[in-house]
Amino acid sequence: MDKKRAAFFSIFLFLAVNVFALSNAIEGYYGHEDGRVYGAVTVALISTLLATVAFFIWKKAEYKK
Amino acid sequence: MSDDKKQTHHEDDKDMIKLIDNLNRKDDVHLNRRAFLKASFGATVAIGLATTPFGIFTFLRDENGEVKRVEVTDIDDLAIGESRNFNYPTKNEPAILVRTPDDKFVAYNNKCTHLQCPVFYEHKENVLLCPCHKGYFNVDSGQPMAGPPQRELPKILLEIKDGKVYAVGREIRHG
Numbered sequence: 576m577d578k579k580r581a582a583f584f585s586i587f588l589f590l591a592v593n594v595f596a597l598s599n600a601i602e603g604y605y606g607h608e609d610g611r612v613y614g615a616v617t618v619a620l621i622s623t624l625l626a627t628v629a630f631f632i633w634k635k636a637e638y639k640k
Numbered sequence: 641m642s643d644d645k646k647q648t649h650h651e652d653d654k655d656m657i658k659l660i661d662n663l664n665r666k667d668d669v670h671l672n673r674r675a676f677l678k679a680s681f682g683a684t685v686a687i688g689l690a691t692t693p694f695g696i697f698t699f700l701r702d703e704n705g706e707v708k709r710v711e712v713t714d715i716d717d718l719a720i721g722e723s724r725n726f727n728y729p730t731k732n733e734p735a736i737l738v739r740t741p742d743d744k745f746v747a748y749n750n751k752c753t754h755l756q757c758p759v760f761y762e763h764k765e766n767v768l769l770c771p772c773h774k775g776y777f778n779v780d781s782g783q784p785m786a787g788p789p790q791r792e793l794p795k796i797l798l799e800i801k802d803g804k805v806y807a808v809g810r811e812i813r814h815g
């Protein structure tokens with residue numbers, strides 16, 4: 576798979592990861608499980624960062640002449 | 641194919657051409673692969689960032705440190721197989737202390753995790769029972785055993801010292 580396709584599909588992967596992380600953060604918050612909240616926030620922020628990188632890789636490939 | 645049919649096909653094609661003419665250009669511009677990916681990326685970022693407030697509030701809550709130490713009862717005041725209601729950690733949060741048949745002390749917030757009815761200790765069956773919709777909880781773990789409740793009762797951590805029972809903390813999810 577070329578870089579552009581990989582970047583394209585990875586964004587959906589990161590979307591799924593973030594949905595999962597958000598649900599964990601909410602459950603952890605209301606269950607007073609602090610470790611779970613911090614874990615979920617960390618995972619979500621890392622995956623958001625990676626998604627941003629992937630998005631710019633895709634953008635560069637998509638719009639190049 | 642008969643001429644007749646050909647004729648209708650021809651007409652259909654004409655209709656199709658008209659349809660293409662009418663195509664909503666706006667949709668064409670906004671509903672495409674690029675726009676779809678951009679929207680998905682936006683959603684990813686939004687959902688990812690939405691976790692941070694939970695982290696911040698958890699941190700702030702930590703700082704407040706709600707660990708309280710409260711005397712509940714004298715050991716001698718509670719016979720084996722008996723229970724007693726008290727409030728912990730605040731006056732508005734009812735809790736139940738049980739001295740189980742094997743002489744252990746356990747305590748839970750006794751608001752049923754289904755619809756918040758009070759939970760009672762059933763001495764004969766050695767279970768915590770919520771009479772509202774017949775929810776049963778295990779006395780030793782606080783986990784739901786039967787009926788509608790899906791979550792465990794918040795567990796109150798106890799300490800026994802000098803013949804007295806103290807409540808010293810709480811775990812909402814446990815076991």
Ligand code: FES
Binds near residue numbers: 754756774775788789
């Ligand atoms: S409120 Fe306890 S079972 Fe419904």
